[in-house]
Amino acid sequence: MSLKIQDTMSGEKRPFEPLEEGKVKMYVCGVTPYARCHLGHARCYVAFDLVYRYLKFLGYAVTYVRNFTDVDDKIINRANERGMVAMDLAQENIEAFYEDMDALGIARPDVEPRVSTSITEIVEMVQTLVDKGLAYAVDGDVYYAVDAFAEYGKLSKRSFDEMQAGARVDVNEKKRNPMDFALWKAAKPGEPKWPSPWGEGRPGWHIECSAMSCTHLGASFDLHGGGRDLVFPHHENEIAQTEGATGVASVRYWLHNGFVNIDDEKMSKSLGNVFNISDLFQRYEPLVLRYFLISAAHYRNPINFNDALLDQAAGRLAYFYESLRKGRRFVRLFDEDYEGPLPCQDVIDTFEARFREAMDDDFSGVKAMDPLSDAFKALNELASTSKARKKPAAARAAALLLDLLAQADEVLNLFGDDPEAYLLRHRAKAAQRRGLDTAAVAARIAERLQARNKREWAEADAIRDALALQGVVLMDRPDGDTDWMVHDEQEPTAP
RNA sequence: GGCGACGUGGCCAAGCGGUAAGGCAGAGGUCUGCAAAACCUCCAUUCACCGGUUCAAAUCCGGUCGUCGCCUCCA
Numbered sequence: 001m002s003l004k005i006q007d008t009m010s011g012e013k014r015p016f017e018p019l020e021e022g023k024v025k026m027y028v029c030g031v032t033p034y035a036r037c038h039l040g041h042a043r044c045y046v047a048f049d050l051v052y053r054y055l056k057f058l059g060y061a062v063t064y065v066r067n068f069t070d071v072d073d074k075i076i077n078r079a080n081e082r083g084m085v086a087m088d089l090a091q092e093n094i095e096a097f098y099e100d101m102d103a104l105g106i107a108r109p110d111v112e113p114r115v116s117t118s119i120t121e122i123v124e125m126v127q128t129l130v131d132k133g134l135a136y137a138v139d140g141d142v143y144y145a146v147d148a149f150a151e152y153g154k155l156s157k158r159s160f161d162e163m164q165a166g167a168r169v170d171v172n173e174k175k176r177n178p179m180d181f182a183l184w185k186a187a188k189p190g191e192p193k194w195p196s197p198w199g200e201g202r203p204g205w206h207i208e209c210s211a212m213s214c215t216h217l218g219a220s221f222d223l224h225g226g227g228r229d230l231v232f233p234h235h236e237n238e239i240a241q242t243e244g245a246t247g248v249a250s251v252r253y254w255l256h257n258g259f260v261n262i263d264d265e266k267m268s269k270s271l272g273n274v275f276n277i278s279d280l281f282q283r284y285e286p287l288v289l290r291y292f293l294i295s296a297a298h299y300r301n302p303i304n305f306n307d308a309l310l311d312q313a314a315g316r317l318a319y320f321y322e323s324l325r326k327g328r329r330f331v332r333l334f335d336e337d338y339e340g341p342l343p344c345q346d347v348i349d350t351f352e353a354r355f356r357e358a359m360d361d362d363f364s365g366v367k368a369m370d371p372l373s374d375a376f377k378a379l380n381e382l383a384s385t386s387k388a389r390k391k392p393a394a395a396r397a398a399a400l401l402l403d404l405l406a407q408a409d410e411v412l413n414l415f416g417d418d419p420e421a422y423l424l425r426h427r428a429k430a431a432q433r434r435g436l437d438t439a440a441v442a443a444r445i446a447e448r449l450q451a452r453n454k455r456e457w458a459e460a461d462a463i464r465d466a467l468a469l470q471g472v473v474l475m476d477r478p479d480g481d482t483d484w485m486v487h488d489e490q491e492p493t494a495p
Numbered sequence: 496g497g498c499g500a501c502g503u504g505g506c507c508a509a510g511c512g513g514u515a516a517g518g519c520a521g522a523g524g525u526c527u528g529c530a531a532a533a534c535c536u537c538c539a540u541u542c543a544c545c546g547g548u549u550c551a552a553a554u555c556c557g558g559u560c561g562u563c564g565c566c567u568c569c570a
Contacts, residue, residue, distance in 0.1 A: 037570090047570095072568095073568080259564070261563085267569095301500085302501080309519095323533085364509085367509065367517085373518075377533095384534065457529065461529060
């Protein structure tokens with residue numbers, strides 16, 4: 001099997017064939033840095049991070065371009081509200097963006113152009129469109145003449161008549177057709193502006209992606225990604241601009257990620273349920289969100305989000321790290337050459353093929369969790385081997401599994417943390433979520449230890465039961481010490 | 496109104512014509528002073544509903560009901 005990609009334009013899952021053998025050029029719409037990132041951004045960039053990493057895993061030389069739309073109405077408005085210079089606000093939010101993305105383990109793209117530093121190529125493209133009769137200038141504005149592009153609507157599958165009938169477009173007398181959109185906006189007082197053949201002004205919303213992708217990837221490239229909501233009008237307009245200017249088909253595969261719903265409701269400002277991911281990271285480890293976004297639904301489908309689902313993801317990721325810790329300790333204890341039959345040979349033999357098969361299926365992180373689950377299960381089984389004569393073989397098998405997991409993690413990027421450190425942070429966050437006093441818990445555990453040493457089982461059990469009511473679960477270790485962890489409160493099961 | 500997506504066990508979610516993955520929760524077991532963790536076993540004769548095509552359909556076609564998204568800034 002080889003990589004297949006669901007393409008929005010054709011509506012089909014097609015075998016992936018890059019334009020140029022061995023190379024992939026991909027473009028993903030970046031953020032408009034006017035505020036901190038929310039869950040929707042996290043989903044989008046985690047999804048395409050997986051795409052990027054998997055293509056590299058397959059051996060492609062990937063060029064990944066993701067822009068910053070740092071000149072925009074929203075930035076200008078927000079900056080004015082805060083009495084700031086627009087570019088300073090953009091810079092501030094770009095830095096915050098990196099903070100959030102880094103925490104999520106998202107690799108930096110190869111090229112990250114900004115509108116503010118791409119004005120030359122934007123103006124050039126607008127000029128080309130004007131020259132070709134696809135755009136017209138009015139009073140310092142330049143609009144795209146939608147009627148002149150016969151294929152307008154081909155991505156979002158809308159006919160021209162339908163769009164006009166249902167259009168809720170603000171009245172603008174300068175436009176020849178209500179569907180026409182701005183390529184260049186004449187400067188207003190106090191706004192960022194650049195010189196142009198049409199007077200001072202700034203780029204419209206959609207043109208930057210066309211200009212940047214052409215500049216950094218060429219007129220035609222392989223993959224273009226973004227959120228579902230961008231299909232219309234943003235990507236539709238992008239196609240009109242790019243293909244109008246270059247005269248050739250621009251994108252081979254269009255990838256669109258689904259939305260994040262909060263408790264089955266659309267995330268929106270009016271509902272007040274737009275979560276900044278930096279706020280979420282106060283309560284959950286960033287990797288929990290990454291794992292959740294990869295494993296809970298295919299990237300094209302909607303994903304529902306709430307604390308119960310995140311708790312489940314947190315628990316699962318902790319299980320993975322617990323298994324890694326146990327597996328690595330076990331392997332270290334029996335670090336010797338071993339030749340001979342191995343336990344769990346089937347899991348070892350099939351892991352990579354299963355992982356690839358999952359990812360080959362339109363980058364299905366959900367399916368990729370299957371072989372992963374089996375590998376961790378086998379790891380735990382091996383590390384629990386008690387018979388001494390079987391341990392060298394088990395340790396060898398565990399070592400192989402750890403290698404395989406590390407390979408898959410080049411794509412998933414979930415297990416790079418130190419298990420010890422991760423689990424401590426995980427527990428601290430879980431304790432905080434339940435409002436637990438960590439020191440008090442430790443004190444109670446010490447009390448129980450004394451009771452146990454005196455074999456006062458009733459007293460020891462009473463303390464454990466009391467802690468259990470708070471969600472604290474105790475684990476007595478063979479060496480006499482006691483580990484503890486916190487269980488998140490489960491959703492009450494419906495009758 | 497137009498375009499599109501979706502409806503699978505208590506919950507989440509794969510499935511893309513060949514006889515229902517996986518995770519969570521639940522039940523039983525091994526282990527343990529008792530536990531927990533880990534591991535093992537069990538847990539949908541059935542895929543919103545009704546027709547149709549087929550040797551064969553959760554999967555294809557038609558219809559009904561329901562949920563949601565886009566059409567306006569939005570990942």
